[in-house]
Amino acid sequence: MNAPQTPAGHAPLMSLDQALADLLGRVEAISATETVATFDADGRVLAQDLVSALQVPPNDNSSMDGYALRAADVAEAGQVLRISQRIPAGHAGGPLEPGTCARIFTGAPMPAGADSVVMQEDTVAVGGDIHAAHIQVVPEKGQWVRRAGEDVARGAVVLARGERLSPASVGLAASLGLGRLPVVVRPRVALFSTGDELVMPGDVPPESMKPGTIYNSNRFFLRALLQRLGCDVTDLGVVPDQRGATVAALKGAAERHDLVLTSGGVSVGEEDHVKPAVQQLGSLDLWQIGMKPGKPFAYGTLGRATGADADRGAGAVVTNPCHFIGLPGNPVSSFVTFLLLVRPFLLKLQGATASRLLALPPAATLPAHFTVARADKRREFLRVRRNAAGGLDLFPNQSSGVLTSMAWGDGLVDKPAGTTIAQGDLVSYISLADLLA
Structure with a gap:
């Protein structure tokens, strides 16, 4: 790439990195938590460290189907050992008799005295009733043995508070015997659009659209993006281009939600009522960000009463104020600014602490x-x-x-x-x- 040139004669725009740092600096994690079934915890943010009460695996076990033995008993390839016991997964065998081997299966605990496993492909069964095994390789001590605690040590913090759970981490929690997990409650987000020109798909066929009207696409992808991030979304539809209706919608949404998200309508036109409505109920900052697409961006707060929040359980409190974010109206601008700014904002609101979640993914x-x-x-x-x-x-x-x-x-x-x-x-x-x- 060619080297950047410094534009002359223009006031500097806020950088994307600066805007993200400013935005994240204005949000604290929701304090309310809940316990959910581990089956339902994918995508949720842990509310406390998960400390293992056991070691995983709980004991030495075989990682192969084959024969458990003492490596010292097979000095050379071709040794024949009597099969003294059979140990399937889920069953414990007795101590291994010297000079013998145990038929063993993947996941089965190693019998006391055995220190190695020879996989069945490196053996030949001897006798019609398979009473002995012909060991065709010289085993190394410890081969094909999974050691007790090699995955998780007892007392270890396996998943940290603030971690966003993935399918792998949900499985890890289950391996510790945890059927339920403590997580931060879902953020409650109110979503609405403004504009008398907006028409809902399905309400009016394309051939009947009036001049100047458009279908409301932003509402659909923003709702989908919010749900992917684990939010509890209230879709308030399209608010008429009227100051009173806009104030009423914002005031009602602020009392029941952690964030109000809109697209478009945050400018200085006579029909743009969102800006003065937010300012009437709280405060609003308009940022001009040095990114394309997505230059206009608004962050503000909406005042609301503070008190107990019965919907979120005992001890939960409604914080004051409610967050407001206004995205650009153009669909690609709205989509991109959501991904780069709103996504990390919502993850921090849910208590996510890992820096990798609160920044751009690695390029x-x-x-x-x-x-x-x-x-x-x-x-x-x-x-x-x-x-x-x-x-x-x-x-x-x-x-x-x-x-x-x-x-x-x-x-x-x-x-x-x-x-x-x-x-x-x-x-x-x-x-x-x-x-x-």
């Missing part, structure tokens, strides 16, 4: 199979897709209103401000799968 370095000849003063996030040749293709229309680019693409190229891209340049690629996980 891969891949070759660009396209050119971008024009440098922009803002940091750009280009919609791209990996191709069969191992490089990246660029969606031809990078407009912030072209939602097709997000559906087509599988990632974003993080293009620094003031740079261009030539064919074959190595660029930073952020997977949408990581952002949507």
Whole structure:
């Protein structure tokens, strides 16, 4: 990439990194917790450390189907050992007689005295009733044995408070015998759109749409994104372009939610009522972020009564105030700013503490199979897709209103401000799968 150029004659925009740090600095984790079935804990954030009360595995066991023996009893390949016992998984055998072996199966505990396992592929059964085994290899002491506690030690913190649970960590918790897990309650998010031009899909067929009206796409993908992040979403629909209706919607939502999220309507036009309504009920900051798409972004707070929150159990308290975030109205701008700013905000609201969750996912370095000849003063996030040749293709229309680019693409190229891209340049690629996980 070419070196960035410093634009002249313009006040500096807030950087994305600065905006994210500022946003995260304004949020504290929800204090209310609940206990849920481990089956239902995927995606939830742990409310306390998980300390193992046992070691995993609980005892030495075989990692193969084969024969448990003393390595010293097989000095050379071809030794024949009498099979003195049979140990299936879930059953404990007796001490191993010297000079014998035990038929053993994967997961079965090692008998006392045995120190190695020879897998059945390296043996030949001897006798019609399989009373002995012909050991065809010289075993190494400890081979194919899983040691007690090698996975988890008793007393170890296996999963830390603030960890967002994954399918693997849910399975790990189950391996400790935990049928229920303490987690932070789901954030309650109110979602609504503003604009008399918005029409719900299914209400009006395309051929009957009035001039100037559009289908409300933002409402659908924002709701899906919120649900993927484990939020309890209240969809308040479309609020009319009226000051009183907007104030009423915000005031009612603030009393029952942790966050009110909107898209569009936070500017200074005569029909943009969200900004003065938020300011009437609390406070509002409008940020101009040096990123493309997604320059306009609003964060504020909405006042509400403080007191007990019976819906969240004993001891839960409604905090004051309620958060407000206003996203750009253009669909790609709204989508991208959600992924880069709202996603980490919501994870911290749920108590997530791992730095990897509160920042951009690690970027891969891949070759660009396209050119971008024009440098922009803002940091750009280009919609791209990996191709069969191992490089990246660029969606031809990078407009912030072209939602097709997000559906087509599988990632974003993080293009620094003031740079261009030539064919074959190595660029930073952020997977949408990581952002949507």
